[in-house]
Amino acid sequence: MIAPVLPTYARAPLHFVKGEGSWLIEADGRRFLDMGSGIAVNALGHAHPDLVAALTEQAGRLWHVSNLYEIPQQEALAARLVETTFADTVFFTNSGTESCELAVKMARKRWHDAGQPQKTEILTFDGCFHGRSSAAIAASGAPKMVDGFGPVLPGFTHLPWGDHDALHAAITDTTAAILIEPVQGEGGIRVLPEQCLKGLRALCDEKGILLILDEVQCGMGRTGRLFAHERAGVTPDIMMVAKGIGGGFPLGAVLATEAAASGMVAGTHGSTYGGNPLGCAVGLAVLDHVADPSFLDNVTARGAQLRDGLQALVTAHPHVFDSVRGLGLMLGIRTRCAPADMVRAGYDQGLITVPAADNIVRLLPPLTLSAAEADEALRRLDAAAATLAPEPA
Numbered sequence: 001m002i003a004p005v006l007p008t009y010a011r012a013p014l015h016f017v018k019g020e021g022s023w024l025i026e027a028d029g030r031r032f033l034d035m036g037s038g039i040a041v042n043a044l045g046h047a048h049p050d051l052v053a054a055l056t057e058q059a060g061r062l063w064h065v066s067n068l069y070e071i072p073q074q075e076a077l078a079a080r081l082v083e084t085t086f087a088d089t090v091f092f093t094n095s096g097t098e099s100c101e102l103a104v105k106m107a108r109k110r111w112h113d114a115g116q117p118q119k120t121e122i123l124t125f126d127g128c129f130h131g132r133s134s135a136a137i138a139a140s141g142a143p144k145m146v147d148g149f150g151p152v153l154p155g156f157t158h159l160p161w162g163d164h165d166a167l168h169a170a171i172t173d174t175t176a177a178i179l180i181e182p183v184q185g186e187g188g189i190r191v192l193p194e195q196c197l198k199g200l201r202a203l204c205d206e207k208g209i210l211l212i213l214d215e216v217q218c219g220m221g222r223t224g225r226l227f228a229h230e231r232a233g234v235t236p237d238i239m240m241v242a243k244g245i246g247g248g249f250p251l252g253a254v255l256a257t258e259a260a261a262s263g264m265v266a267g268t269h270g271s272t273y274g275g276n277p278l279g280c281a282v283g284l285a286v287l288d289h290v291a292d293p294s295f296l297d298n299v300t301a302r303g304a305q306l307r308d309g310l311q312a313l314v315t316a317h318p319h320v321f322d323s324v325r326g327l328g329l330m331l332g333i334r335t336r337c338a339p340a341d342m343v344r345a346g347y348d349q350g351l352i353t354v355p356a357a358d359n360i361v362r363l364l365p366p367l368t369l370s371a372a373e374a375d376e377a378l379r380r381l382d383a384a385a386a387t388l389a390p391e392p393a
């Protein structure tokens with residue numbers, strides 16, 4: 001008999017009833033160090049007092065009004081994002097998937113309205129993940145995403161990661177945009193080298209196509225910059241955001257330049273909940289912390305500390321671990337066993353990590369992680385690895 005909850009997730013038998021900072025707590029009081037943050041969502045950890053205050057204060061006043069009316073919290077958050085990023089304008093969504101939908105629509109509409117309606121094709125890269133809607137799975141093209149859900153939406157061309165020749169060959173007069181994650185999350189913490197990001201920007205300018213960056217997972221301070229692309233000194237035309245921007249409240253956004261957004265006039269897009277007062281009140285409180293340079297310094301410092309520690313674990317457990325990759329607090333340790341086995345061994349040590357493709361175990365802790373917590377995470381990962389290492393001969 002089918003479960004009351006549609007069984008699309010293979011869930012771990014963990015039941016958290018409370019969160020405190022970097023910790024998740026089960027009903028019996030058992031504490032887990034949370035190095036997953038709900039997959040890069042709880043950027044300020046659990047139950048951050050400023051977020052609790054922002055949410056409860058707004059909840060006591062007004063939960064929802066339609067986007068038929070002005071929403072001051074939404075205008076304030078958009079203004080802050082415009083002030084702190086490349087963007088001239090922002091549309092709020094409730095998830096990364098919805099941000100993907102709008103990014104694709106916006107790119108096509110921009111060329112349509114510019115008298116180049118043939119420019120509809122979006123170029124994407126293997127290992128990418130942009131969400132679970134019909135457009136987002138078509139963007140991925142991976143068999144495990146699309147099999148059984150056909151007909152797959154046309155308009156996406158899938159390219160090998162890192163193959164410059166294939167990319168150049170794929171650009172035609174029907175190409176609308178390149179869509180890429182500056183650091184692939186689900187794909188296994190694959191960092192797009194700075195040079196490649198610069199190269200993509202130059203290529204888009206040369207060919208007259210849009211650069212769409214998916215910063216749903218790597219944005220909002222995760223890599224030690226407010227947005228991951230900043231390290232390359234180039235900017236996108238359109239950027240998808242979600243996850244960390246709401247700190248655990250469902251919130252997403254599409255940020256864009258004025259030119260890229262020029263087709264999105266009144267009536268071309270909408271959302272009932274997107275940019276609601278609750279989400280935007282929380283988003284403002286999150287951004288107050290994450291946009292602070294000293295906050296980002298902590299991300300960089302804790303990232304370096306964890307990375308060094310992970311490197312030492314690779315040396316200590318060569319039969320379990322292979323290598324370390326990532327940026328800031330978006331780190332991956334490559335395992336020689338199934339990453340799911342490593343994640344399970346972590347649960348037994350009271351440690352939450354997240355598996356990804358390419359044999360990666362992800363560490364995506366709250367960006368508020370302390371130095372002592374980083375050390376504790378490394379100790380627990382060390383203990384977990386010891387349970388998986390083969391018996392010495």
Ligand SMILES: *Cc1c(COP(=O)(O)O)cnc(C)c1O
Nearest residue numbers: 095096097129130131185216217
């Ligand atoms: C999680 C994720 C998405 C989808 O976000 P949802 O909020 O689950 O819809 C899209 N892109 C990237 C890079 C993601 O990590």
